[in-house]
Amino acid sequence: MPWLSGPSGLFHTAMTFAIVALALGTQAGKTSAQESSRLPRVGILSPYAAEASSFEDDIKGGLTDLGYVEGQSIEFETIFAEGRTDQLPALASELIERKVDVLVTTTAPAVHAAKQATSVVPIVIGGVDDAVEQGFVASLAKPGGNITGTSWLDAELSGKRLDLLKQALPDASRIGVLREAVGGGASARAVMLAAQGLGVQVYLWELRAPDELPDVFADMVRTEVVALNVLQSPMITSEATRIVRLASQNRLAAIFPDRRFIEAGGLMSYGPSLPSMYRRAATYVDRILKGAKPAEMPVEQPTLFELVVSLRTATLQGLSISESILVRADEVIE
Amino acid sequence: MIWRGSLFWKSVLLFGALVGGASIVTGGSEIYFAYQENKQRLIQLQRESALATAATIDRFFGDIERQMRWVNASWRSPDARGFEQRYLDTLRLLRQVPAITDISDLNEAGREQLRISRLSLDVVRSDADRSREPVFSEAQRNGRYFSPVTFRKESEPYVTMALAGSGNRGGVTAADVNLKFIWDVISQVEVANGGRAFVIDGNGQLIVDPDISRVLRRTDLSGLEQVQAALAPGGVAGDRSLVRDRDGIEVLSAHAIVPSTGWLVFVESPLSEALAPVYASLLRTGGLLAFGLLLSMLACLVLARRITDPIRALREGAVRVGSGDLDHRIEVRTGDELEALAEQFNDMTARLKEAQAKSERVAMLKRFLSPHLAEVLVSSDEKRILDSHRSDVTIVFCDLRGFTAFSEESEPEEIMGLLAEYHAALGALIHEFEGTLERFVGDGLMVLFNDPLPCPDPAARAVRMALAMRARVEELAQRWRLYGYDVGFGIGIAQGYTTLGQIGFEGRFDYAAIGSIPNLASRLCGEAKNRQILITQRVWAEVEQIAEIEPVGELTLKGIHKPVAAFNVRSLKVVSGASEQKRALA
Numbered sequence: 001m002p003w004l005s006g007p008s009g010l011f012h013t014a015m016t017f018a019i020v021a022l023a024l025g026t027q028a029g030k031t032s033a034q035e036s037s038r039l040p041r042v043g044i045l046s047p048y049a050a051e052a053s054s055f056e057d058d059i060k061g062g063l064t065d066l067g068y069v070e071g072q073s074i075e076f077e078t079i080f081a082e083g084r085t086d087q088l089p090a091l092a093s094e095l096i097e098r099k100v101d102v103l104v105t106t107t108a109p110a111v112h113a114a115k116q117a118t119s120v121v122p123i124v125i126g127g128v129d130d131a132v133e134q135g136f137v138a139s140l141a142k143p144g145g146n147i148t149g150t151s152w153l154d155a156e157l158s159g160k161r162l163d164l165l166k167q168a169l170p171d172a173s174r175i176g177v178l179r180e181a182v183g184g185g186a187s188a189r190a191v192m193l194a195a196q197g198l199g200v201q202v203y204l205w206e207l208r209a210p211d212e213l214p215d216v217f218a219d220m221v222r223t224e225v226v227a228l229n230v231l232q233s234p235m236i237t238s239e240a241t242r243i244v245r246l247a248s249q250n251r252l253a254a255i256f257p258d259r260r261f262i263e264a265g266g267l268m269s270y271g272p273s274l275p276s277m278y279r280r281a282a283t284y285v286d287r288i289l290k291g292a293k294p295a296e297m298p299v300e301q302p303t304l305f306e307l308v309v310s311l312r313t314a315t316l317q318g319l320s321i322s323e324s325i326l327v328r329a330d331e332v333i334e
Numbered sequence: 335m336i337w338r339g340s341l342f343w344k345s346v347l348l349f350g351a352l353v354g355g356a357s358i359v360t361g362g363s364e365i366y367f368a369y370q371e372n373k374q375r376l377i378q379l380q381r382e383s384a385l386a387t388a389a390t391i392d393r394f395f396g397d398i399e400r401q402m403r404w405v406n407a408s409w410r411s412p413d414a415r416g417f418e419q420r421y422l423d424t425l426r427l428l429r430q431v432p433a434i435t436d437i438s439d440l441n442e443a444g445r446e447q448l449r450i451s452r453l454s455l456d457v458v459r460s461d462a463d464r465s466r467e468p469v470f471s472e473a474q475r476n477g478r479y480f481s482p483v484t485f486r487k488e489s490e491p492y493v494t495m496a497l498a499g500s501g502n503r504g505g506v507t508a509a510d511v512n513l514k515f516i517w518d519v520i521s522q523v524e525v526a527n528g529g530r531a532f533v534i535d536g537n538g539q540l541i542v543d544p545d546i547s548r549v550l551r552r553t554d555l556s557g558l559e560q561v562q563a564a565l566a567p568g569g570v571a572g573d574r575s576l577v578r579d580r581d582g583i584e585v586l587s588a589h590a591i592v593p594s595t596g597w598l599v600f601v602e603s604p605l606s607e608a609l610a611p612v613y614a615s616l617l618r619t620g621g622l623l624a625f626g627l628l629l630s631m632l633a634c635l636v637l638a639r640r641i642t643d644p645i646r647a648l649r650e651g652a653v654r655v656g657s658g659d660l661d662h663r664i665e666v667r668t669g670d671e672l673e674a675l676a677e678q679f680n681d682m683t684a685r686l687k688e689a690q691a692k693s694e695r696v697a698m699l700k701r702f703l704s705p706h707l708a709e710v711l712v713s714s715d716e717k718r719i720l721d722s723h724r725s726d727v728t729i730v731f732c733d734l735r736g737f738t739a740f741s742e743e744s745e746p747e748e749i750m751g752l753l754a755e756y757h758a759a760l761g762a763l764i765h766e767f768e769g770t771l772e773r774f775v776g777d778g779l780m781v782l783f784n785d786p787l788p789c790p791d792p793a794a795r796a797v798r799m800a801l802a803m804r805a806r807v808e809e810l811a812q813r814w815r816l817y818g819y820d821v822g823f824g825i826g827i828a829q830g831y832t833t834l835g836q837i838g839f840e841g842r843f844d845y846a847a848i849g850s851i852p853n854l855a856s857r858l859c860g861e862a863k864n865r866q867i868l869i870t871q872r873v874w875a876e877v878e879q880i881a882e883i884e885p886v887g888e889l890t891l892k893g894i895h896k897p898v899a900a901f902n903v904r905s906l907k908v909v910s911g912a913s914e915q916k917r918a919l920a
Binding site (some may be wrong): 132139140141142153156157159160163167194197198296297298299300301303304305323324327328329330 | 425488
């Protein structure tokens with residue numbers, strides 16, 4: 001064919017070039033899309049026993065809701081401290097050694113342990129009383145370090161719990177406060193402050209080990225406190241059933257930090273929904289795995305607070321709860 | 335200006351430019367208008383979305399307001415019982431509206447009666463004087479008041495909504511609303527093409543955003559062009575179409591105002607995604623354009639080839655023919671004017687070749703024939719004449735008497751001069767009587783009649799010519815005698831079938847008559863004395879009507895068996911009584 005020669009030859013060369021370039025380009029595009037096959041690894045440090053808290057389930061559930069599939073797109077390393085606060089530093093270090101990409105934990109002692117174990121691996125707080133006051137973040141709006149997550153205003157809430165307890169039992173004038181002997185005691189101080197405003201007398205008991213519980217309660221009875229404000233901590237949450245039983249046995253009207261205690265038979269609880277906080281923490285994990293920096297992720301505070309009252313327990317203990325609390329309660333268990 | 339260059343590339347480029355130009359213009363304008371349309375449509379959609387979102391936010395506060403007014407209306411009496419009722423109703427309100435974190439109740443004097451909170455301690459009947467706070471004063475004045483947005487703990491956005499009481503009770507109810515609850519509203523706003531909706535307050539602070547971190551982080555958007563334009567007095571109506579969002583991405587931006595609070599809802603979508611269909615169309619059009627250009631280039635190449643190849647063939651043909659190759663024929667099979675042109679060129683070449691061949695023949699014939707005869711002969715186009723054939727011809731031989739003696743005695747210049755005159759004279763006569771000079775040797779000539787040019791009366795012409803020759807040479811001889819040259823002239827004429835044709839060899843062919851008749855004529859010429867024209871019986875038979883002829887008896891000629899009856903032509907017969915002149919001529 002006469003037109004294959006001469007100037008047409010140039011055309012053919014150009015077309016060949018174009019086709020080859022196109023083919024190479026698509027190939028390059030394909031190969032760059034294939035990234036390294038190592039799965040992201042999330043380390044969960046639960047201060048509780050597995051059955052004592054929904055922490056692990058909610059973190060994993062939250063990530064599942066976001067589309068992660070364990071084994072296919074994400075890996076988990078979970079360690080349970082089972083309430084042994086003193087073990088937390090060692091357990092945190094172990095998780096770090098397992099080369100997790102992000103560490104999720106809850107409560108101040110656990111976060112402290114994690115903070116000591118690493119200043120590089122991102123740490124997500126599933127819930128802590130006061131992230132600023134504990135020194136985990138520079139400010140709620142701009143954490144500035146490798147730690148971020150959800151904070152549940154426990155100091156304020158502890159004071160509010162006292163307020164609600166007093167409203168529930170207007171005649172109560174001697175109220176006890178139970179806390180774990182760990183941390184800075186900010187919640188306890190808030191309770192003391194609130195007590196002044198409310199005009200009640202509060203007595204503080206600090207728990208160092210679960211075995212001390214019977215003695216502590218015996219002491220409470222001796223001190224003639226009629227109501228109890230239980231403060232949040234790993235040990236206390238792990239011992240929820242026992243504490244509820246002891247309170248009930250000793251006819252102490254107790255207000256607890258979250259509804260797990262109510263399910264165990266407690267009288268009142270007021271606080272944010274922990275599962276929803278844990279699931280918010282899962283969104284932090286997701287964003288960090290996608291490249292967000294903890295230093296720039298603001299700490300979230302809870303928006304929903306539940307007041308749960310168990311009339312069943314009240315009846316059992318022979319207590320009558322004021323109408324205002326019953327009206328105010330988000331949930332009343334008959 | 336002449337654009338010098340190959341016709342091929344000229345047409346390729348021109349055609350390509352035309353097609354390309356047309357495609358680019360149509361494609362480009364299409365894309366431009368599609369872009370504009372798309373942009374306008376998207377902004378319109380976004381504006382509607384912003385309005386809808388603003389309305390939803392209004393409803394959000396409207397719901398809270400409604401519930402608050404219900405509580406307000408429940409106030410029956412200012413006594414303790416009424417207060418108790420009020421207190422419980424307020425607690426119910428708190429339970430029903432999770433968005434409210436604190437509720438304050440101020441009486442008509444601005445003194446706080448109730449303060450119920452989810453986080454801080456409840457305060458009952460404090461009677462604190464809050465009459466100077468805008469919460470009280472503004473609400474009293476306008477019926478409803480929205481405080482500026484504040485950030486609790488430097489992070490959480492709150493607004494206080496205060497309502498003035500109605501009916502039989504004055505006073506103000508103020509609720510602190512956590513704006514994170516509007517996040518639901520915003521996150522449900524669907525913006526096409528990966529866009530987002532967000533809300534800013536009157537200072538350009540981000541207060542609601544699908545990504546709640548941005549709000550908690552305290553993002554100030556007052557620097558954005560679209561925000562400034564919207565916040566400027568009277569700037570609400572205009573939408574900025576092409577601006578950059580907080581991340582620096584170009585976006586299409588539309589906004590609407592939330593009537594109750596004065597906040598601004600922005601709906602923005604990235605320009606690149608919004609225009610993705612346009613880009614897709616652009617790519618498509620571009621691809622089609624490129625493809626079309628390619629096709630047209632190819633078509634052009636083919637077309638141009640089809641034109642330039644025949645033209646090149648024509649040019650090369652012309653060069654070859656010009657340089658002498660008259661056998662070359664141009665091959666062009668395009669079925670159009672170019673083929674016709676090539677045909678005509680080939681015709682011309684063929685004719686050129688013919689003409690060349692003819693002129694060669696003419697040149698050859700001109701040696702024997704008079705130029706006129708040669709032309710005539712050639713134009714009658716008979717190559718055959720040169721082939722051997724037999725014709726009934728009249729052959730005339732003539733030569734000078736005493737020429738040999740003369741040439742022995744004379745100088746070459748004299749001989750040549752005499753011959754020149756002689757030949758000139760006789761040549762003219764041959765030409766006049768349309769005879770064919772077959773050959774000449776020195777002073778001898780042989781002339782043919784009736785071949786190669788046919789004529790009806792060859793013998794008569796021959797005789798007339800012979801007589802004219804005799805007379806002419808006589809004239810010349812008289813002059814020559816003055817110089818001392820003494821020569822005579824004799825002629826022999828015979829007629830009959832003779833073989834004629836080309837004889838000779840390559841490079842030197844001659845037209846010759848061979849046979850007895852030329853012999854006869856030649857011998858007769860030899861026998862003729864000065865002034866004699868000897869003819870055969872045959873010739874005599876042909877011309878005895880027109881000439882005065884006397885017999886000279888039977889002659890024995892060399893090379894001829896039988897004696898030949900010969901006759902001498904004295905003169906032409908004169909018509910009616912001019913016999914004296916006849917005699918004078920004899």
